[in-house]
Amino acid sequence: AQKVTQAQTEISVVEKEDVTLDCVYETRDTTYYLFWYKQPPSGELVFLIRRNSFDEQNEISGRYSWNFQKSTSSFNFTITASQVVDSAVYFCALSEAWETSGSRLTFGEGTQLTVNP
Amino acid sequence: ETGVTQTPRHLVMGMTNKKSLKCEQHLGHNAMYWYKQSAKKPLELMFVYSLEERVENNSVPSRFSPECPNSSHLFLHLHTLQPEDSALYLCASSRGWATGGDTDTQYFGPGTRLTVL
Numbered sequence: 001a002q003k004v005t006q007a008q009t010e011i012s013v014v015e016k017e018d019v020t021l022d023c024v025y026e027t028r029d030t031t032y033y034l035f036w037y038k039q040p041p042s043g044e045l046v047f048l049i050r051r052n053s054f055d056e057q058n059e060i061s062g063r064y065s066w067n068f069q070k071s072t073s074s075f076n077f078t079i080t081a082s083q084v085v086d087s088a089v090y091f092c093a094l095s096e097a098w099e100t101s102g103s104r105l106t107f108g109e110g111t112q113l114t115v116n117p
Numbered sequence: 118e119t120g121v122t123q124t125p126r127h128l129v130m131g132m133t134n135k136k137s138l139k140c141e142q143h144l145g146h147n148a149m150y151w152y153k154q155s156a157k158k159p160l161e162l163m164f165v166y167s168l169e170e171r172v173e174n175n176s177v178p179s180r181f182s183p184e185c186p187n188s189s190h191l192f193l194h195l196h197t198l199q200p201e202d203s204a205l206y207l208c209a210s211s212r213g214w215a216t217g218g219d220t221d222t223q224y225f226g227p228g229t230r231l232t233v234l
Contacts, residue, residue, distance in 0.1 A: 035222070037225070042227060043205055043207075043227050043228040043230070044225055044226060044227040044228065045207065045209075045225035046225075047222055047223075047224060047225075050222050091160070102147075102148030102150070102165055102167050102172070102211050102213045102221065102223075103148075103211060103221050103222075103223060104162070104165075104173075105160075105162070105223060107159045107160045108159065109158075109159045110159070
């Protein structure tokens, strides 16, 4: 069975600080996909990134960066120079490879990030 | 309009009422999903539709009845709900198939905040 653990329930930082959100996953599949979603107070889950299990390259997108390490089954997310608008709940999710009828996501419990001015 | 939309955004209903939640996607996707998000719990997948056919029902009580008349619309019909059914109900859509070993990404609507009195 798949499992995603986000051990940090809540994180509070001051604006301009860097912050890392941890995600640890469990799966017996050799092919799988990892995702990060952002859920602002409005409720909508916003897709941030998808990474497949064969690609361990780290990725940077503006102030966001992701560190995927298969050896430790982790897919951590770092926000550099955080801003108040980054305040949201962040979800890590895992999906097996799925060839028909859509994907099946297993979500972590989310990390509530609060960035204070 | 683009993306995934949901109406209504907020709903308050009594235990004996019948109401429906509506989801519409403008992304040309073939798979649609209903999720339930309760406080302090991970997102729970309720139903999956692929090409208008229900392909998954995760042991959801019969008081929740989904309907997918076409690939762009998904409904969740509610009747005789319980107070514990109060939650944020999220709809998502995805391309619905994987190609070349890739998986597909789910895109979410803003959700309907349901309160059952």
